[in-house]
Amino acid sequence: MTSGRSLGFYLLLAPVLLWLLLLVIIPHIDLALVSLRERVGVGQYAFSFANFLTFLNEPLYLVTFARTAVMSILATFITLIVGFPVAYFIAKMARGKLQPILFVLCLVPFWVSELVRTFGWMILLRETGIISSLLQWLGLVNGPVELLYNDAAIMIGLVYTSMLFMVVPLVTTLSTLDDSLIEAGYDLGGSSASVFREIIVPHAMPGIVSGCIVVFMLSLGNYLTPIMLGGKDSLWFTELIYSQFIVRFNWELGAAFGFMLLFLSTAIVWVALKLTGQSLEKTMG
Amino acid sequence: MISLSMLKTTTAAAVLSLAATQIASAETLRLLTWGGYAPEEVIELFEKETGHTVEVTKSNNEEMIAKLRATGGGGFDLAQPSQDRISGPQAEFGIYKPIDLSKIDDSLFIASMLEATKGNTTVDGEVYGVPHVWGTSGLVLDTEAAASVKDYTDLCNDDVKGKVSYRLKRPTLIGFAYSMGLDPFAAYGDEAAYKEIMDKVEAKLVECKGNVKAYWGGGDELMNLIRSGEVVASMAWDTGGWKLNGEMPNVTFVAPSSGSLGWIDTFVLPAKGKADDAAYAWINFVMRPDIAAKITNVAGNFTASKGGDAGVSEELKAKYQKSYPAADVDNIKWYPPVPAGLEVIEGGVLDRVKAAN
Numbered sequence: 016m017t018s019g020r021s022l023g024f025y026l027l028l029a030p031v032l033l034w035l036l037l038l039v040i041i042p043h044i045d046l047a048l049v050s051l052r053e054r055v056g057v058g059q060y061a062f063s064f065a066n067f068l069t070f071l072n073e074p075l076y077l078v079t080f081a082r083t084a085v086m087s088i089l090a091t092f093i094t095l096i097v098g099f100p101v102a103y104f105i106a107k108m109a110r111g112k113l114q115p116i117l118f119v120l121c122l123v124p125f126w127v128s129e130l131v132r133t134f135g136w137m138i139l140l141r142e143t144g145i146i147s148s149l150l151q152w153l154g155l156v157n158g159p160v161e162l163l164y165n166d167a168a169i170m171i172g173l174v175y176t177s178m179l180f181m182v183v184p185l186v187t188t189l190s191t192l193d194d195s196l197i198e199a200g201y202d203l204g205g206s207s208a209s210v211f212r213e214i215i216v217p218h219a220m221p222g223i224v225s226g227c228i229v230v231f232m233l234s235l236g237n238y239l240t241p242i243m244l245g246g247k248d249s250l251w252f253t254e255l256i257y258s259q260f261i262v263r264f265n266w267e268l269g270a271a272f273g274f275m276l277l278f279l280s281t282a283i284v285w286v287a288l289k290l291t292g293q294s295l296e297k298t299m300g
Numbered sequence: 301m302i303s304l305s306m307l308k309t310t311t312a313a314a315v316l317s318l319a320a321t322q323i324a325s326a327e328t329l330r331l332l333t334w335g336g337y338a339p340e341e342v343i344e345l346f347e348k349e350t351g352h353t354v355e356v357t358k359s360n361n362e363e364m365i366a367k368l369r370a371t372g373g374g375g376f377d378l379a380q381p382s383q384d385r386i387s388g389p390q391a392e393f394g395i396y397k398p399i400d401l402s403k404i405d406d407s408l409f410i411a412s413m414l415e416a417t418k419g420n421t422t423v424d425g426e427v428y429g430v431p432h433v434w435g436t437s438g439l440v441l442d443t444e445a446a447a448s449v450k451d452y453t454d455l456c457n458d459d460v461k462g463k464v465s466y467r468l469k470r471p472t473l474i475g476f477a478y479s480m481g482l483d484p485f486a487a488y489g490d491e492a493a494y495k496e497i498m499d500k501v502e503a504k505l506v507e508c509k510g511n512v513k514a515y516w517g518g519g520d521e522l523m524n525l526i527r528s529g530e531v532v533a534s535m536a537w538d539t540g541g542w543k544l545n546g547e548m549p550n551v552t553f554v555a556p557s558s559g560s561l562g563w564i565d566t567f568v569l570p571a572k573g574k575a576d577d578a579a580y581a582w583i584n585f586v587m588r589p590d591i592a593a594k595i596t597n598v599a600g601n602f603t604a605s606k607g608g609d610a611g612v613s614e615e616l617k618a619k620y621q622k623s624y625p626a627a628d629v630d631n632i633k634w635y636p637p638v639p640a641g642l643e644v645i646e647g648g649v650l651d652r653v654k655a656a657n
Contacts, residue, residue: 057391057392057640058391058392058393058394075651075652075655078655079655141528141530142528143528143529143530164513164514242517246513246515247512247513247514247515247654248654248657250654250655255651258647258650259647260366261362261363262643262647262650263643263644263646263647264362264366264369264389264392264643265643265644265647266369
């Protein structure tokens with residue numbers, strides 16, 4: 016009996032283990048080995064920490080990373096502020112058929128690729144684009160206005176791209192909140208603000224935390240949106256990794272950058288969880 | 301009746317197996333190339349004539365090398381990097397295999413171009429590349445709005461402020477260096493001297509950054525910027541300028557006074573390519589004058605095919621002659637092979653320019 020059960024257990028476990036081993040662990044070991052070598056001559060390499068030292072000693076790379084992290088945290092925060100009312104409306108206020116319809120409307124933009132969505136924003140924001148033309152037509156501005164190629168454009172793109180990943184977990188957690196709890200809160204003399212603070216937010220916390228982690232990671236690892244909307248000053252960390260690998264043929268430094276991104280983003284998520292008194296276990300539960 | 305149906309079956313089987321052997325001798329050619337170098341029409345003619353099939357992947361120099369490096373030279377049977385980007389990566393990563401020149405019909409090539417490419421792509425006595433398409437990069441301008449721009453450094457002029465675009469890639473560094481009176485190609489062999497030149501170029505590009513609308517990445521992106529009028533002066537390929545000239549008479553390619561930069565895209569065999577016969581057949585096929593003219597008409601650039609310019613449309617020839625009076629052709633600076641290691645110096649410069657305010 017026990018052997019039969021353990022066989023089934025291992026069979027079920029096998030795909031997960033294979034996935035982790037073949038697609039996550041082995042490539043990372045390989046990448047680690049690449050990051051720990053230095054080119055000493057044509058086709059010759061030696062073990063060294065030079066790549067990591069380059070990252071730490073060149074202010075440009077640290078600044079780029081810090082900028083990427085700060086912008087991603089900000090994007091996560093804005094996405095939460097915008098996404099929460101949307102999720103609350105879908106989960107609590109909408110009734111009957113309206114609920115699935117609204118949910119699908121949130122999904123629709125994600126049926127086209129990220130590239131197309133970003134192009135859409137470019138058409139809207141560029142100097143000869145729709146918003147600029149509209150403002151001129153309304154007589155609000157005199158000449159064409161350039162709305163593209165700045166940090167605000169990157170922020171709009173990031174929030175728009177990650178919206179769904181905030182709304183879905185929030186809708187899921189909010190819909191499990193019993194309406195009678197909210198009513199009880201009001202019956203006991205709570206104001207809207209205190210009901211929101213004491214009942215709704217604590218209940219939605221797992222959704223907020225998982226949504227924030229996903230959005231933060233997506234923003235930090237985003238490549239297309241910052242490049243296309245940011246223009247000449249975009250400067251995103253993934254762009255540095257791409258150019259080291261593809262343009263400079265410098266896989267060693269690129270691999271080191273990849274690991275720094277992994278370490279630092281993990282550290283940021285860990286610190287954020289500690290600061291807010293949350294844990295991954297609670298979020299999963 | 302039974303015997304008749306059996307006969308039918310055996311005949312069918314025989315026909316099938318015959319067809320199978322024919323298919324086995326035909327190969328699939330996985331071609332890694334630039335947009336426009338393998339037009340649909342040419343592929344169809346080739347497939348009909350030789351029985352091979354062609355799968356095209358479009359890319360650029362850096363991505364071609366990166367892709368081949370990732371697989372150790374596998375996944376493709378024929379690639380088309382520029383001639384200056386062959387010997388360095390080959391010495392460093394060993395991603396190509398030598399070309400068997402006896403399988404190439406050299407009477408199809410312009411002899412001087414073939415010899416020059418062979419010389420530039422030789423590593424350890426073996427030839428790794430033969431030429432295909434060549435062209436130049438220089439300035440694509442709205443000749444009215446950007447009348448003051450005659451050379452690369454003029455892109456930093458005040459009257460085109462905010463209406464300039466160029467790439468953050470090595471051709472920009474080289475072009476600016478020449479325009480500033482420096483000679484980067486002469487310093488290729490000397491890393492310290494090259495770094496000194498690049499430091500000066502970096503300072504100039506940082507200073508010039510305020511003039512730039514956006515650094516373009518792909519040809520279509522630049523086309524859109526110029527079409528919309530948001531950009532009036534840019535560094536780009538000759539074909540881009542000629543193409544826009546058809547839509548906007550003011551816009552055209554101008555050879556900068558310090559000289560255009562000339563490139564030759566080649567044919568190379570990736571180290572682990574599996575369809576060499578089809579690859580050689582493709583090279584000999586597209587270098588035929590009639591086919592080469594078809595490619596020129598689509599891609600806009602001329603080829604190294606002898607007599608290949610005869611079938612090119614008159615319109616394109618006229619644009620070429622207007623952009624290139626004879627003196628300007630002699631002034632073209634052809635890229636010499638890039639020694640391994642220079643990319644790291646350039647990379648640092650490009651990163652710092654991008655980060656500058």
